[in-house]
Amino acid sequence: MRERHIISLEVEDKPGVLSRISTLFSRRGFNVDSLTVGHTHIPGISRFTIVVRGDGEVLEQIRKQSQKLIQVLTATDLDPAQSVMREFAIVKLAHSTKDEKGNEEAKAINEIVDFYGGRMLDSGHGQLIVEFSGSEKKIEKVFEQLQSYKVLESIRTGKLGMKIG
Amino acid sequence: MDLGAQQELTGAEALVKILEEKGVEVLFGYPGGANLPIFDALIGSKVQPVLSRHEQGSIHMAEGYARVKHAPGVVLATSGPGATNLVTGLADALLDSIPIVALTGQIPRENIGTDAFQEVDCFNITMPVTKHNELIRNNSELVLALETAFYVANTGRKGPCLIDFPVDLLAAKFPFDFDERPNLPGYKPTTKGNIGQIKKAIKAIKNAERPIVLIGGGIVLSRAIPELLEFVRKSQLPVVRTLLGTGVIPVDDPLYIGMIGTHGNQLANDIVQKEADLIVAIGTKLGNRSTVAKGMFAQNAKLIHLDIDPAEIGKIQKVDIPIVGDVKETLQIINERIDEKPIREDVVAWKKGKKIEHMLPTSDNAEVLEVVLKALSQMDQKLHVTTDVGRHQMWANHYCTNPKHLPLITSAGLGTMGFGLPAAIGAWFADRGTTVVNVSGDGSFMMNMQEFLVAVEHQIPIVVMIINDQRLSMIRELQNMKYGERHTVHDLGKSMDYIKFAESMGGTGYEVHHQEMIFPIINKAIASRKPCIIDFDIAKIANSAHLKALGS
Numbered sequence: 001m002r003e004r005h006i007i008s009l010e011v012e013d014k015p016g017v018l019s020r021i022s023t024l025f026s027r028r029g030f031n032v033d034s035l036t037v038g039h040t041h042i043p044g045i046s047r048f049t050i051v052v053r054g055d056g057e058v059l060e061q062i063r064k065q066s067q068k069l070i071q072v073l074t075a076t077d078l079d080p081a082q083s084v085m086r087e088f089a090i091v092k093l094a095h096s097t098k099d100e101k102g103n104e105e106a107k108a109i110n111e112i113v114d115f116y117g118g119r120m121l122d123s124g125h126g127q128l129i130v131e132f133s134g135s136e137k138k139i140e141k142v143f144e145q146l147q148s149y150k151v152l153e154s155i156r157t158g159k160l161g162m163k164i165g
Numbered sequence: 166m167d168l169g170a171q172q173e174l175t176g177a178e179a180l181v182k183i184l185e186e187k188g189v190e191v192l193f194g195y196p197g198g199a200n201l202p203i204f205d206a207l208i209g210s211k212v213q214p215v216l217s218r219h220e221q222g223s224i225h226m227a228e229g230y231a232r233v234k235h236a237p238g239v240v241l242a243t244s245g246p247g248a249t250n251l252v253t254g255l256a257d258a259l260l261d262s263i264p265i266v267a268l269t270g271q272i273p274r275e276n277i278g279t280d281a282f283q284e285v286d287c288f289n290i291t292m293p294v295t296k297h298n299e300l301i302r303n304n305s306e307l308v309l310a311l312e313t314a315f316y317v318a319n320t321g322r323k324g325p326c327l328i329d330f331p332v333d334l335l336a337a338k339f340p341f342d343f344d345e346r347p348n349l350p351g352y353k354p355t356t357k358g359n360i361g362q363i364k365k366a367i368k369a370i371k372n373a374e375r376p377i378v379l380i381g382g383g384i385v386l387s388r389a390i391p392e393l394l395e396f397v398r399k400s401q402l403p404v405v406r407t408l409l410g411t412g413v414i415p416v417d418d419p420l421y422i423g424m425i426g427t428h429g430n431q432l433a434n435d436i437v438q439k440e441a442d443l444i445v446a447i448g449t450k451l452g453n454r455s456t457v458a459k460g461m462f463a464q465n466a467k468l469i470h471l472d473i474d475p476a477e478i479g480k481i482q483k484v485d486i487p488i489v490g491d492v493k494e495t496l497q498i499i500n501e502r503i504d505e506k507p508i509r510e511d512v513v514a515w516k517k518g519k520k521i522e523h524m525l526p527t528s529d530n531a532e533v534l535e536v537v538l539k540a541l542s543q544m545d546q547k548l549h550v551t552t553d554v555g556r557h558q559m560w561a562n563h564y565c566t567n568p569k570h571l572p573l574i575t576s577a578g579l580g581t582m583g584f585g586l587p588a589a590i591g592a593w594f595a596d597r598g599t600t601v602v603n604v605s606g607d608g609s610f611m612m613n614m615q616e617f618l619v620a621v622e623h624q625i626p627i628v629v630m631i632i633n634d635q636r637l638s639m640i641r642e643l644q645n646m647k648y649g650e651r652h653t654v655h656d657l658g659k660s661m662d663y664i665k666f667a668e669s670m671g672g673t674g675y676e677v678h679h680q681e682m683i684f685p686i687i688n689k690a691i692a693s694r695k696p697c698i699i700d701f702d703i704a705k706i707a708n709s710a711h712l713k714a715l716g717s
Binding site for chain 1: 288289292293297300302313317349350351352474475476479480
């Protein structure tokens with residue numbers, strides 16, 4: 001079974017570490033759905049959250065091969081039931097401004113933003129930029145809802161994950 | 166005058182000082198604009214630079230050196246093509262776990278990223294073929310980077326490390342602190358096997374009916390041959406090996422069965438595939454050439470796997486009892502705890518009834534190889550024997566059996582043609598009292614034959630035995646088996662005159678074209694203690710043997 005797994009890597013923030021990890025994943029044929037990286041509260045330590053596909057054996061290899069990299073401090077498999085996961089998205093939409101219907105459109109988008117706890121980041125010139133964050137499922141739902149409007153651009157982060165407890 | 170830990174030196178001087186402190190005796194390399202400060206700083210130092218004729222030669226020399234010396238081999242190349250010429254050797258060292266410290270010059274920092282002359286992204290190119298690599302961006306990183314490279318290369322699962330030095334940094338003065346030591350929180354190799362797992366393993370061995378030991382190159386790398394032999398003597402387990410498990414247990418040992426894998430022995434393969442009910446695999450990655458195909462290996466056996474690299478455990482084969490640890494340290498613990506068993510007369514008796522058949526490419530006068538290699542094995546003195554890659558390698562692996570010539574130095578994982586000659590030269594630099602022999606083929610020899618000049622320059626007692634069949638026999642064999650005997654691109658022709666080649670470089674060349682010449686010429690070449698090439702004309706020898714047989 002090629003299930004999805006979430007790997008969390010704690011790494012030393014040294015030059016080339018992103019390259020090292022992406023080289024490893026591509027060379028070993030590990031399928032990456034998404035990869036998110038950023039600093040942690042500890043100076044010099046960054047954290048990767050990588051969503052991969054593969055069975056248990058593949059996952060074990062990913063963990064062990066990542067752990068072999070000298071800059072990788074810990075490699076853990078995040079159990080979705082025991083972790084919190086978040087994604088973030090920004091979407092730019094066009095709405096018509098010339099007639100009544102245009103305002104309706106903007107209003108409707110605003111309702112979606114409110115309903116899903118998003119935020120309006122910019123508006124004007126017949127365009128809106130909105131942000132959403134939440135579970136993958138929620139972000140999927142938002143994108144589904146926005147499909148009936150004219151989406152000009154969109155971007156999503158990968159997952160950020162953290163173990164509970 | 167001792168300036169204490171902190172010294173104002175150029176980057177190149179600091180580098181050489183560290184090499185000296187590490188006890189590096191020789192550095193195999195090739196100069197270029199970006200690494201000249203290092204060669205300059207080597208003048209008058211304790212480290213001897215050895216000039217190869219191609220950077221690939223340099224790194225295979227460093228590999229041969231490392232295998233004999235059990236210490237990192239050091240290689241130095243310049244930027245751009247110098248660095249890319251190291252890639253094959255780095256990959257070879259990574260797959261066979263050879264400790265190498267590779268140093269490369271890089272273009273000046275201000276030009277990096279501009280596609281300047283002789284610029285390549287050495288750091289990223291060599292990333293997947295090194296255990297660890299770094300590009301130095303500031304002189305303050307130099308000491309730590311070198312200390313890390315030497316430490317990482319030669320601990321845990323050994324392997325190649327590379328440091329890329331921009332040339333401006335090598336020339337600039339800096340107050341170096343030589344007391345700095347790396348802190349590597351992400352690198353903590355487990356050396357001592359878990360005691361609970363060891364107990365489980367011992368119990369499984371005790372309870373098994375047909376247990377065997379499978380040994381790999383890890384035994385040689387961890388210098389655990391005495392511990393392995395003690396383990397085998399005590400447990401009385403029959404032994405099979407991989408290609409790199411050569412020279413660990415004598416072939417005439419009553420408990421030795423043979424080699425497994427595609428070019429192993431039928432009997433050894435039958436045992437690991439079907440007959441054994443427990444396999445104790447030690448110091449092997451259970452690579453696909455050994456385990457042959459998914460589902461073939463250990464069909465009826467439980468598997469105990471002891472290896473220094475946790476990622477090798479469970480990678481190819483499902484393991485019942487994994488033990489992560491250094492082979493030597495862990496075997497010492499096992500040996501203290503395992504019961505001594507009486508001599509297994511049954512193994513000897515059982516072996517007598519079986520034919521130990523080597524699975525070798527046999528077409529086109531291959532039987533001559535057996536005669537040549539058996540003659541080499543009759544040489545009574547200590548030798549370091551390297552091979553190249555191809556048909557001769559597989560035969561050498563079975564017929565080079567003299568314990569004084571083993572372990573065989575061969576490129577197993579990467580199968581690098583052209584490895585043997587420079588590796589033999591490197592082996593000599595690690596042990597200058599001993600004659601070195603390179604068993605090669607005409608195809609492999611031509612890949613790095615320029616390095617023969619290095620052997621002549623240093624008057625190295627080396628004998629290059631070219632198994633000359635004027636073709637790429639393994640390719641021909643593959644075309645016979647898988648391509649309906651459609652032969653192409655395997656013919657190397659007869660135009661190369663190896664005698665003249667040897668002489669043109671200042672060495673000695675011999676031609677062997679009759680069966681009766683084999684032993685005397687090998688003997689003469691080895692006794693000469695001079696750089697020699699012997700051209701074994703396989704077709705002619707086969708013909709002479711045939712005529713002789715007809716005559717008698």
